[in-house]
Amino acid sequence: MDADVIILGAGASGLAAARLLTRRGYAVTLIEARERIGGRLLTVRPAGVAIPIEMGATFVHGCPSGMMELVRAAGMTLCELNGQTLMRVNGQWLGGDEDGAGEAEEEHGEEADEYRVERNPILAAILRWQGPDLTLDDFIATQGGGPEWEAAIPWTRGYAAGYDAADPATVSVRWIAQTERATAIDGSRQFFPLEGYDRLAAWLLGACDPARLTLRLGVVASRVEWAPGKVTVHLRSAEGAPLAPVSAARAIVTLPIGVLAAPAGEPGAVQFDPFPAELAGALSGVAMGHAARVTLRLRERFWDAGAGGRFHYPRLSFLLSGHPVMPTWWTSYPLLVPLLTGWTGGPAAQRLTASADEEIIAAATGALADIVGFSREDMAALVEEGYVHNWSRDPYARGAYCYVTVGGLEKLAPLTEPIADTLYFAGEGTDMDGNTGTVHAALATGERAARQIAR
Numbered sequence: 261m262d263a264d265v266i267i268l269g270a271g272a273s274g275l276a277a278a279r280l281l282t283r284r285g286y287a288v289t290l291i292e293a294r295e296r297i298g299g300r301l302l303t304v305r306p307a308g309v310a311i312p313i314e315m316g317a318t319f320v321h322g323c324p325s326g327m328m329e330l331v332r333a334a335g336m337t338l339c340e341l342n343g344q345t346l347m348r349v350n351g352q353w354l355g356g357d358e359d360g361a362g363e364a365e366e367e368h369g370e371e372a373d374e375y376r377v378e379r380n381p382i383l384a385a386i387l388r389w390q391g392p393d394l395t396l397d398d399f400i401a402t403q404g405g406g407p408e409w410e411a412a413i414p415w416t417r418g419y420a421a422g423y424d425a426a427d428p429a430t431v432s433v434r435w436i437a438q439t440e441r442a443t444a445i446d447g448s449r450q451f452f453p454l455e456g457y458d459r460l461a462a463w464l465l466g467a468c469d470p471a472r473l474t475l476r477l478g479v480v481a482s483r484v485e486w487a488p489g490k491v492t493v494h495l496r497s498a499e500g501a502p503l504a505p506v507s508a509a510r511a512i513v514t515l516p517i518g519v520l521a522a523p524a525g526e527p528g529a530v531q532f533d534p535f536p537a538e539l540a541g542a543l544s545g546v547a548m549g550h551a552a553r554v555t556l557r558l559r560e561r562f563w564d565a566g567a568g569g570r571f572h573y574p575r576l577s578f579l580l581s582g583h584p585v586m587p588t589w590w591t592s593y594p595l596l597v598p599l600l601t602g603w604t605g606g607p608a609a610q611r612l613t614a615s616a617d618e619e620i621i622a623a624a625t626g627a628l629a630d631i632v633g634f635s636r637e638d639m640a641a642l643v644e645e646g647y648v649h650n651w652s653r654d655p656y657a658r659g660a661y662c663y664v665t666v667g668g669l670e671k672l673a674p675l676t677e678p679i680a681d682t683l684y685f686a687g688e689g690t691d692m693d694g695n696t697g698t699v700h701a702a703l704a705t706g707e708r709a710a711r712q713i714a715r
């Protein structure tokens with residue numbers, strides 16, 4: 261045996277598991293396909309940009325206690341997004357006056373509240389729902405009704421697609437209720453790590469016992485052969501050259517659900533021999549969602565006195581609209597830097613991510629122009645550079661993050677238990693606490709698997 265435990269994937273989940281196990285005396289071999297750690301934590305620092313730019317995870321959602329402890333231990337600085345949220349509803353801006361200041365803004369803020377999650381009649385009905393699990397689209401079609409219900413439909417579908425990266429035609433309402441309850445417990449405040457999210461990955465690696473960790477970067481797992489008490493992982497280089505296999509008594513698999521669902525022969529795909537029934541069940545209950553995220557570096561912060569004051573919201577944090585291509589945007593407020601990040605999720609993102617990066621950036625620029633009412637030429641002239649990472653086309657992610665499909669919670673549950681005390685599954689897609697799709701779910705599930713072994 262080469263180690264006590266093999267961990268597949270050095271994202272947040274695999275690193276959290278490696279930290280816990282090596283500190284408890286287990287020899288760990290950590291296998292990572294990319295030439296870097298962090299997985300979907302990917303921070304870039306382009307020359308001339310004052311702050312790091314995230315390509316993957318961006319926010320710390322709420323104040324989840326385990327995450328906050330790690331953030332403190334890693335010495336990371338969290339910046340709260342505490343500016344103004346503007347919503348484009350029926351051609352009007354809600355949530356701010358043209359000066360972006362004063363009492364009028366607060367009044368408009370009240371108005372925008374009508375569209376907030378807590379006041380949404382469909383989400384309220386989902387939270388009360390005791391019946392069988394349904395997809396969001398079926399729930400909307402068969403429950404409730406009336407003008408308030410009808411008015412809430414586009415926002416609710418947009419929320420599921422945008423926030424959860426989910427397809428409203430398949431996502432489970434029981435799971436939506438679970439995620440809403442988790443958000444209510446942990447708070448709805450949003451923070452971003454000032455020094456970059458990749459600091460968390462670097463800190464986790466640094467916190468492993470180096471004497472007990474073998475980290476292998478640029479090494480792709482292609483086949484997991486297992487029997488109770490022994491796992492052999494077949495490996496190849498990123499270029500496809502076969503490498504010597506590694507074996508251990510146990511393995512923790514933290515690979516993204518998109519990778520686990522990839523057909524054999526696809527780059528990054530892993531075969532299991534035998535294929536665990538628990539994995540087959542889970543793959544029919546959880547799906548990889550799609551998202552497109554574009555950061556634009558602009559010549560000026562046009563929302564603060566720039567562009568002739570045509571769009572003046574100096575304290576802007578979020579712009580929410582129903583734009584079909586890229587509806588959601590955010591600034592780095594309270595940091596006054598000329599960056600705007602656009603976001604779309606769900607089926608619209610799946611379509612957009614079929615395009616080349618330059619086309620995604622151009623589409624995002626056009627959407628931003630439409631939303632703020634500039635000509636597309638004027639907006640293009642304001643953009644200096646666009647940054648995007650296409651996670652849907654990335655063979656080691658195959659999507660952005662997971663959501664649970666109708667009836668999926670029961671199908672997923674067996675995958676969260678040890679399989680013959682030999683195989684353990686972790687990663688954001690294996691969360692059972694309503695935090696699927698987050699960094700804190702990745703960390704917590706990695707620690708769950710490590711504790712199952714160290715118990």
Ligand SMILES: Cc1cc2nc3c(=O)[nH]c(=O)nc-3n(C[C@H](O)[C@H](O)[C@H](O)COP(=O)(O)OP(=O)(O)OC[C@H]3O[C@@H](n4cnc5c(N)ncnc54)[C@H](O)[C@@H]3O)c2cc1C
Pocket residue numbers: 268269270271272273274291292293294297298299300301315316317318319320321479480481482514515516519528529530551553651655656657659660661686687688689697698699700702
């Ligand atoms: C655009 C985007 C925005 C997001 N925004 C947020 C946010 O604001 N807040 C938040 O909390 N979360 C956010 N998330 C989700 C968050 O990034 C993930 O939930 C989390 O990082 C997943 O960690 P993980 O360890 O489960 O998986 P990963 O980070 O994907 O780690 C799995 C690792 O396995 C490796 N791997 C894959 N295939 C193989 C193979 N065959 N052999 C060996 N290694 C392999 C991968 O390279 C990767 O390093 C976002 C994600 C994306 C994509």
